[in-house]
Amino acid sequence: MLAALLRHTGDFEAAEDAVQEALLAAARQWPADGTPDNPKAWLIRVASRRLLDQRRADQARTDRELRVTLRTPPEELLVPAADLPDLGDRDDSLALLLLCCHPALTRPSQVALTLRAVAGLSTVQIARAFLVPEATMAQRIARAKARLAHAGARFTLPSAEQLPGRVAAVAHVLYLIFTEGHTTSAGRSLTDLSLTGEAIHLTRQLHRQLSAVGEVTGLLALMLLTDARRSARTRPDGSLVPLAEQDRSQWDRAQIAEGVRLVEAALPAGPVGPYQLQAAIAAVHAEAPSAAGTDWAQIETLYRMLDAIAPGPAVTLNHAVAVAMVDGPAAGLAMLQPLLEDRRLRHHHRLHAVHAHLLEMAGKDAEARAAYATAARLATSIPEQRYLNAKASRRSPR
């Protein structure tokens, strides 16, 4: 509904207020007059009227204020132009997502605005999900809206040249929302909000409209495959269970099947991107009967491909684990050596955790315990630190 109104105004504040007023009007009138045949259309009609009234009042008060709101010229409401790619069954939510992930905004602002305007979460919910004060989140959202207005951002589809870059930004924002939800779910039992659920819902929406974009399909598959492990990854006391130790009978098989189907459809279709490769890796893990029975050779190949298109320390670490599983711990340890000598990674706890794990595999128990202790000191996650401390103080590992 918000999206429908934004098509006519482009002004977030006004559209939100109008929606609120329409809902209030419905609460007053529907019990007395009966629910209309098409409640959504009724609400949009009433909200549009309120919006128009409000706009006339504003105009009378000051023209200057209106110049800074996001007004969309009528001709731009007719979309899409002939030079845009065929987007199939497009609806307003895609344009709204693209607007919320506008390049004029920083990533945190894009994330906040997407959750507010597209997912429809309240500022309080978003603030709680990101563990920041409500006032901070309210300000972040307000600043983001003002910045969009200032940048002259329009509620229309970008040009064909710009579209891939803009869709990539949307995918990254959805990925960040998912990761935030996935990695903090252990400490998040007190809140009712599921950021992973919101991210999957929004990515499904995006996928419905851009099903030919391999990375969107890959992202949805990655989320489904990762989220399928949810009930196995924490113990009742909130501590984390590493992938290798998880009870695989608790994994969500239906979600895994859907994720695997998506990634299998996307991979042969076009250029392979990082989300598709990560999804493929998650699929290999998901289909393995046990940690030992995992097809590590295939995982090693996939990490080598990922390293070629999106290199970084996190990829090297995962690649080294896979190499150790295929060729033995010495080969994996050799890959870590340059990272251990890199001063920029001196605060990187996972480097030392992986180092410790490979030393343990190699039977170097004393060195492994020392590396676990280093990893524990650097860890900033409370459950991970507890896990690493336990490994560091263990007399004889395993």
Next chain:
Amino acid sequence: MKYVILIHANPDPWGHPTSRYTAEGRALPAVYHDEADRQFDALLEELSASGEFVTAEALADPASSTLYGWSPEGQLATDGPYAEAKEQLAGFFLIDCASRERAEEIAAQFAQPGGVVELRPVMWPGGDDQ
């Protein structure tokens, strides 16, 4: 990732911004402080606009604190300050950044005459299962 930027300083008399009340700060001309204030306001504006600023507080004189010790017989309250350290905790900023590198870039700009600025990661309750 959240980080705190801790401002350790020994302003005498106690006052904020601490850089105007430290011996090193007082030795500098007013024009230095005016320029530093301007830069600091611009930094806060930038952090606020980027969504990286979370919260901040300036703390009162450490002499105004109360200290609570614990023993099996019960708590024991005494008047502050906590430590006779040269520098005291004078205030903190909580920021939320994409990387440690970015947090370091921000924290470095808090360096001021008379005092030490400390960047510390904040622990969080989550974690990954990889």
